[in-house]
Amino acid sequence: MSTNVATATEATNDLPPETGAGVIGVHRVTKRFPGVVAVDDVSLTIHAGEVHVLLGENGAGKSTLVGILAGLQEPDEGHLTVDGNRTRLSSPSASLNAGISTVFQHSMLVPTLTVLENLTLGAPWYERPPRARIEARMAELKREFSLSLPLDAVTGDLSLGQQQQIEIARALLRDSKVLILDEATSMLTPQGAQELGARMQKLVKGGLGVIFITHKLAEAYQFGDRISVLKQGALAGEMGPEQLKSMTEKQAVDEIVRLMFGREDGATSTEHRQSTARAETLLRIEQLATEGDTDVVGLENVSLSLKAGEILGVAGIDGNGQKQLAEAVAGQRAVSTGRVEFDGVDITRATVAQRRELGLRYLTDDRLEEGSVGAFPVSENTVLKDVGRAPFWVKGIERPTRIAEHARDLIARFSVYTPSETTPIGRLSGGNIQKVLLGRELSGEARAVVFNKPTYGLDLQNIDASRERISEIAAQGMGVVLISTDLDELMALSDRIAVIEGGRIRGVVDNNGGGEALRLRIGRMMAGAEEHTETME
């Protein structure tokens, strides 16, 4: 699968034994986690003197691939080569010794130590920090790559951009051959990102290979010499240097959008669910806004409406405000302005419990951290949102037999595979935990359900079952808000699709089975590449 572009001649420092092998070769690597194939038969070649962009959504397998190259994980199948020789990177130090330095998304520096101390971490314990040598090298780095670092400053006092420079400097001091930058621009200001881009170009001119991981399309084009797109763990496509140079930014972004969001061969059926929408409006969100901060996107001016029996899809790249939208609707997140109305009742200030009572349910995407209490048995997890309420509690006293009965019933109805209802839920697979949570949200008088990435991380069989369940729910007359990063899923199930980007709704489109054109239109809105407004309904 890897390209045979004849750029191998660029590698001046050593002769690659295999043609086009590059500095690092990833050969048909597969990595599985329980219930998920994180990386699926991926082959890549990293060349010296190139910025190689790995592009993909969250969960596309980028982080796992980085973990494999950094020696944190080993592939289940396939192998790696360094300078054409087959190599095992069984630990982070093996990876460093092979000349691979990784700058992780979150800083791996000790905030209380000085810059110099951080730079010398990992050196043999019996050596004094070679201050003079490092100073000389830093002066060099400053000239070549405009990395300027105060060696005696305490690391924690520096800005995130400077901290990232320390990590890059550390990689350079180690004479690395390949530098991996994992989501390196996510913490930087736009200006900081531009500087990083320029610095990467300088680094590769010096003969280094850079792997730059991002999910921002514009960055990929601007900074990258070569782009590989990952989609659901598999390599969706590659664009080599010649191809990229021949394209304008718009063409390149279009092509990337096609690779990222386009229909893959042999994917699930194209048939599009028959609409079961009814006349009455169940949920109305008007000009909703929430506070954001450096980590969390705030919502801005979000207006949406949902009819009974309708599935409203919410498309978007992960982290663009989907979770905040779901939480604001569920009552878990404070709303700064705007209004939420459920069945004609203003619920903007209602509590989580009151909304649940009204029939508004929220199935979180965070099954383990938020949706369930891993140490508690399945039975208690089925009633976590009904603590203190009849019939499971009478006057505050628990009725264990009723809870157990309810749990067994739920286990049977939602085909949860578990040894018994007393098993701690943390021992079940993701798919089975998801079924328990779904059962919990649908029990009682559910009227509208917000699904946040309901099939994320599940295996194929569970994905199909979940999708079927969502269709059934809508057919029964419940309203469904389906938040998903999987465009195929949204196009198969939704009546309408709203696209969220940067906390704003970029547009709402009718899902009329418009096929490829519609898909690409949505993809562009998701990338924020096109501001698209369409009047609702």
Place this chain on the structure above:
Amino acid sequence: MVDDATPAAENPDAEAARAAPMAWRGSLRRFVTLTAGPIVAAFLLSAVILFLVGVNPWTYYGYILERSLFSGLGLEQTATRMAPLLFLCASLIVAFRAGIWNLGTDGQFLLGAVVAAATAPLLVGTLPGWGVLLAGFAVALVAGALWSIVPALLKAYQGVNEIITTLMMSFLGVLLASTLVKLAFRDPATTVPQTRTLPVDDRLPRLFDTSISSGLIWGLIAVLAVHLMMTRTAFGMKLRMVGANPSAASHAGLSVPLLTMATFALSAGFAGLSGASEILGVAGNVRADWNPAYGLMVIPLVFLARFHGVGSIVLVFFYSALLIGSESAARRLGVPQDFTLVLVASLLICLGLGEYIDYRKQKQER
């Protein structure tokens, strides 16, 4: 945890027939690795240490047993000693099950003791006997709870680690208690700084014809009530949920800060009650330098019982026996009383090892 050492059975019937005893054998093995084995090992380890310092372990252990359990007076002392420890168990079970590591029970205990000792003697004569005791317990509860308010607010609204704040408040509380005795509540009739003494007749009534304080009964009730509250009620479920997974609790619509505050108030309140039970039941007054440090002593017991009420009661019983016995043994055999701590420490180490062995075994079986 079914043992999978035996090869697959020829027919399913035979397998089913074998499964039951095998499951039984598995749980027996776990009991041995997790409970019985470590206890035996700890006594052996301590015996070695005793032997090395020149004391016959048999004599020492025998003496402890005889003085604390097999003599009438010893047994009564053991039972009386249990009362404050049980209240502290109640305090810690609430906190630990709700995921709050309240390590400040010593300060809360002493402040409860001091305010109870300051209040109760003054009320004798104005209130009926039960009223004096009730008032003493009530002010102790409030004093304990109030002393936890700073760590509680910091934890609930700022996420400040309560292990550090409760410990620091505990040091302050111990010193404040001593200062209060010296400056505010000092009995002018005595030369040593101590509070006024509650007359023996006005203390908690004794059980039947023994010297056992009825504080024991209240302590038992407290532990059982807390156990039932945490395991059987909606409120307890909410507290446990906050303890096990705070984000799941807020997802389910619970107010994590308020429940955290409630946990602190309950836990510290019980610690205050513990102090009052010791004063109103046994001591009658507080000397300025008095600090039995029961709070930190009880923590390992509650852990060993895995936060279970009945388990805690059993362990508190044995621990009290050990305390009473070793007090006598210190006098008779010259082994310092602190040797109890050596015994408890070896027990903790052995239980930790047992836990580790069990974990390794289970991992192997999977």
